[in-house]
Amino acid sequence: MMAKLRARFLPKGRTMVIGIPYLWLLFFFMLPFFFVLKISFAQPDIAQPPYQPLVKHEDNKLTVQLDTTKYKTLSDEIDGFIEKPWAQAKEESQYVVAYWNALKLAFFTTLFTLLIGYPIAYNIARADEASRNTLLMLVMIPFWTSFLLRVYAWIGILKDNGVLNNILMAMGVIHEPVQMLYTPFSVLLGMVYNYLPFMILPLYAHLVKLDGRLFEAAADLGAKPWTIFFSITLPLSKAGMIAGSMMVFIPAVGEYVIPALLGGGEVVFIGNKLMDDFGANLDWPQASAVAVIMLLLLLAPIVWFHRFEMKQREAEQ
Amino acid sequence: MVTVEAKQGNLALKDQNYLEIKGITKKFGDFYAVDDVDLVIPKNEIFALLGSSGSGKSTLLRILAGMETATEGSILLDGENILDLPPYRRPTNMMFQSYALFPHMTVEDNVAFGLKQDKVPKGEIAERVGKLLDLVQMRKLARRKPHQLSGGQQQRVALARSLAKRPKLLLLDEPLGALDKKLRMETQLELVNVIETVGVTCIMVTHDQEEAMTMASRIAIMSEGKLKQVGTPREIYEFPNCRFTAEFIGTTNTFEGKMVVDEVDHCVIESAELPRGIYVGHGITGPRGMTVWYTIRPEDVTLSYTRPTGEHNWSEGRVQEIAYLGSHSVYHVKLPSGRLIIASVPSSHWAGQKPATWGDDIIVQLSNTEGVVLTS
Numbered sequence: 001m002m003a004k005l006r007a008r009f010l011p012k013g014r015t016m017v018i019g020i021p022y023l024w025l026l027f028f029f030m031l032p033f034f035f036v037l038k039i040s041f042a043q044p045d046i047a048q049p050p051y052q053p054l055v056k057h058e059d060n061k062l063t064v065q066l067d068t069t070k071y072k073t074l075s076d077e078i079d080g081f082i083e084k085p086w087a088q089a090k091e092e093s094q095y096v097v098a099y100w101n102a103l104k105l106a107f108f109t110t111l112f113t114l115l116i117g118y119p120i121a122y123n124i125a126r127a128d129e130a131s132r133n134t135l136l137m138l139v140m141i142p143f144w145t146s147f148l149l150r151v152y153a154w155i156g157i158l159k160d161n162g163v164l165n166n167i168l169m170a171m172g173v174i175h176e177p178v179q180m181l182y183t184p185f186s187v188l189l190g191m192v193y194n195y196l197p198f199m200i201l202p203l204y205a206h207l208v209k210l211d212g213r214l215f216e217a218a219a220d221l222g223a224k225p226w227t228i229f230f231s232i233t234l235p236l237s238k239a240g241m242i243a244g245s246m247m248v249f250i251p252a253v254g255e256y257v258i259p260a261l262l263g264g265g266e267v268v269f270i271g272n273k274l275m276d277d278f279g280a281n282l283d284w285p286q287a288s289a290v291a292v293i294m295l296l297l298l299l300a301p302i303v304w305f306h307r308f309e310m311k312q313r314e315a316e317q
Numbered sequence: 318m319v320t321v322e323a324k325q326g327n328l329a330l331k332d333q334n335y336l337e338i339k340g341i342t343k344k345f346g347d348f349y350a351v352d353d354v355d356l357v358i359p360k361n362e363i364f365a366l367l368g369s370s371g372s373g374k375s376t377l378l379r380i381l382a383g384m385e386t387a388t389e390g391s392i393l394l395d396g397e398n399i400l401d402l403p404p405y406r407r408p409t410n411m412m413f414q415s416y417a418l419f420p421h422m423t424v425e426d427n428v429a430f431g432l433k434q435d436k437v438p439k440g441e442i443a444e445r446v447g448k449l450l451d452l453v454q455m456r457k458l459a460r461r462k463p464h465q466l467s468g469g470q471q472q473r474v475a476l477a478r479s480l481a482k483r484p485k486l487l488l489l490d491e492p493l494g495a496l497d498k499k500l501r502m503e504t505q506l507e508l509v510n511v512i513e514t515v516g517v518t519c520i521m522v523t524h525d526q527e528e529a530m531t532m533a534s535r536i537a538i539m540s541e542g543k544l545k546q547v548g549t550p551r552e553i554y555e556f557p558n559c560r561f562t563a564e565f566i567g568t569t570n571t572f573e574g575k576m577v578v579d580e581v582d583h584c585v586i587e588s589a590e591l592p593r594g595i596y597v598g599h600g601i602t603g604p605r606g607m608t609v610w611y612t613i614r615p616e617d618v619t620l621s622y623t624r625p626t627g628e629h630n631w632s633e634g635r636v637q638e639i640a641y642l643g644s645h646s647v648y649h650v651k652l653p654s655g656r657l658i659i660a661s662v663p664s665s666h667w668a669g670q671k672p673a674t675w676g677d678d679i680i681v682q683l684s685n686t687e688g689v690v691l692t693s
Contacts, residue, residue, distance in 0.1 A: 163463050213417040219404040220411045221431035222482065231430075235421045315420075315464055 029102050033295070040288035041066045070289035095290060096271060099297070102270040105259070106252035109191040110199075117199035117244065118186065122233070123209035124200075132284045136204065139197050149192060151261050158186050158262075182264030190262040195252060199244040206240025207233075239312050246305050248299050258317055332360040335518055336486060341390035343376050343542075350376040352542035354390070358535075363512060363519045365533035367526055367565075373542035374522045381520065382411045391631050395485055405434070407529065410484035414491040418463040424450070424474050425459040430548045433674035434637040449477040452511060453496050454525035469504060476508065480515055488511065489521035493528060505531045526566055529556075532660040554614075559693045570658050571612040571691075579605050586611050586631065586690065590656040596629035598686050610691040617687035620648060620673055621680050630683045634658065636673050648673065650681050 042051040043065075056063045077093035090097055124135045142150065157163045157198045158181040165177040182184055210233065256271030265272070272288065277287035328648035336358040343351040351373045358364050366374040379385040381392065382405035392400050399407050410431065418427050428449055432442045450456040450510035453473035463471055472493070479487060492508060493501045509532050512519050523529050529536050530550040538545040538553065538561070545564045547555055559569060572595070574588030579600055586595040586609055595611050603609070625631050636658065648660045658681055664672075673679050 081679075141444060182328040211417065216404075217411070217413055217419070218430070220382055220384070220407075220409075221478070222405045222434035224405055224432070226435075227434065228559055231421060315462070 002189050031145055036288045036291050039284050040070055040292050041068065042285050043067045043069075044283050044285050046282075049284065067285070070286045072288060072295075073286065074293060094268065095270075098268045098270045098273040101267055102253050102255075102294075103297070105187065105191060105255075105269060106249050109195055109252045110249045112188065112192045113196050113199035113248050114241060114245060115307070117196055117203055118241070120196075121200045121207055121240075123125035124204055125210070130227060133207070136191060136201075136291055139200050148193070148257070150194070151258060154186070154193070154262060155181060158189075181262065182266055184263075187259050187263040187267065190258040191252060191255065196310070197246045198247040198251075202243040202247055203237065203240045206237050206243070212214060242305060242308060246301065247300065252263050253298060254294060320420075333357075335360040335362075336520075337391075337393040338377075338381075339391045339393075341377065341380060341382060341392065342388045343373070343385060344388045349373075349542045351387070353472045353544075354544055356537065356544065356547065358518060358520065360390065360518055362515075363509065363533045365529035366520065366522045366539055367524070367529040367536050368539035369524055369565075372539040374539045375490060376542075377539070378490055378520065379523045380413070381486065381487050382409055383407050392395055408485040409488055410418055410479040411484055411488040411490060412475050412479040412492055413505075415495045416463075416471050417473060418471060419477070419600055420463055423460050424466070427463070427474055427637065428477045428481050431478065435482065436650065439575045440609065445481065446477075449481055452514065452611060453477045453527075469500050472496060473506065476511060480517065483515075483518065487517045487519040489519060489553075491666050492521055494523070494525070501525075501528070508532065527671055529665060538565055538566070555687075556689060557612065557691070560610050560612070560691055561690065563691065568615055568659055568661075569612045570615065570618065571610050572656075573608065573610055576601065576603065576607055576609050576690075579603070584690070590652065590654045592632050592653055594629050595683065596627075597686060597688060597690055601690050601692070603692060607692070611688055612633070613683050613688040613689060615647065615659045616645075617684040618658060618660035619666070619684070620650070620660055621682065622663055622670070622673075624680055625682060631660075632687060634679055634681045635675045636675055636679055639673075646672070650679060652681070 022157070038054060039051055042054055045048060047053045052065075054064060054066065056065065074095055077096045080091050081088075081089045081096050084092070120139070124132055124139075128137055152217075158182070159165070160177040160179060162181070164180065165174070168174045169177070214232055214236070215228055218232050219225075223231065254271050254274075255269070256275055259267065259269045262274055263269075274287050274290050274294075277283045277290065281287075334357050336356075338354055338356040338358075341351055341354045342349065354377060362690050366377060368374045373422065376385055380387045381399075382568055383399070383402060387400060390400075393397055399409070399410075416653065421512065422430065428446045429442050432445060437445075446459075447456065450459055453476055455470065455473050455477065459469065465476070466474065470494070476492075479489075493504055504689060505528060509664070521529070521533065533550070535547065535549055536553055537547045540561055545565075546558045548556075553562060554566055557566065557569075563569050563571060572586075573592075574586040574591050574595065576584055577587050577594065578585035584597050584600055586597065588595065588615040589610065597611070601609070632652050634650035634652050636648055637651045638647075640647040643664070645661050645663045648662055649657050650660060651657055660681065667673075
């Protein structure tokens, strides 16, 4: 009897194990997101916290006031972008430009991490088993140092009288320092450097699973090494490339620190815009609306990726 | 097997020596995976390399395919030395163990893959792929992906893919190893049919002697990198040339003994495990007193209740185990020396008499003519 009761009312071990990540998501993702969503519909206020409550209790009446002006700002900007001449729109529609810059940066970051990460992941996966772990370790080791320290190290390398310029001048390749820091180049470099492991690890996980006999079979049927790569290896590692790209693209869109430190504020990304609104402008509702839209933008690739993975899993069964 | 020999008799000399493997050796460090193998295979023969795992049979196959390089030796295929060719240039194709079908391609694309590499015109590819799929009865499933096929269907696609380029030499690596037993039996003859229809010289590697004996016209027994014996299934089963082959193929009873009488027309062997001498109906070359092994198949051992009059080739015994298998029973009989002998007795043998059962005292008789004397 007791055993039966216990079985009915106590969650089973399996449920509990699955439950932990769900709880984590609930408390650290869903809940904060609802706060942000709520704030995005509030009116800014010079108070603590700096926005007015959505639900007001005045004169024995409960009123809910949803203020959509912050979203209106954003949609007006998009309209303006379509109607106004390019130069003017670019000047006025700062949010749209910031979104666009962020997406562009995330795209190129993904592209370059893929181009650089693929050969690395491929060669680690093809290395003999004993050295694979060591090689993976080498990919990870830089990330044992603080993130900020690594970004500052890049500043030291790239600045006008930094390591790289000094070496190039000593070698006589250039005669005066080339500006590398605070350029689109330095931002992209910092992004690619920092996000590379997020590309390499999922790629490696997929590439290492590939059946070596498939390559032998292709060679046996007359395929030369490059043909084998393009017709067998590459298509079969599609899932890994997509997984890696998601791991890089999604956080890269909202990246704030690297553009701020290595870009010197020359180019504005959505992360910087967000930070400005939360901080200097003290416009939390606007910042929240920007964050909500950013999430919606990212939802499309996430859903698509999920679909792809489900299909892939079905195919494997 | 007569037909095979007759077929070979009609072949031109060039075709009799279609594949010539000479002194092929493969060393991994100090270990000889393949040790000085010589082998000649005529055109259109289905040949089986039979051995347990680690015998070097797969390594030899991979050397033929070009996936492994030989340390020494040469391989001539249709007069051409193929050892210097990379795998993608060799006129050989392999059907892989568990098939290695490309999972992201349809059945059709899998079969067409090799032809595309050769830049065969599209129309011709479609036509040849269609014919092959008809041959292996897979046309209806041409658009499926490998994971949507059963094991038997995958095997047929793999076969079609390896035949697509009309290889001079078809290599089969455990062709039926991934199928369950019942399907394997059905597929064996089907596979032979397809290979004979296409008319391709074929070497298969297997650890399954039944598979080798059913499918191949000749078999090589491999052990420790060496070919122990090469011959037709019948030759190998009935006239093994060494203890290894005798014991590897089928079941056998082997007795170690000394040759005590050696005449032109017969010899007698005495073994500590048998109470009486063994009379063999032919002479053997070798000094009297040399150590020899006498091996006899279970079906050549008979059981009876009556004591024979002769002084050779029989012993008392007691039935220890019986496995009834329908058409025949396998008896394990304990001899006075303590040695067990295995006898396969047809169910018709007992005609009218009570079949011997557990614990029965019985007479074991060894055939005068069927046993084989081995000197190594």
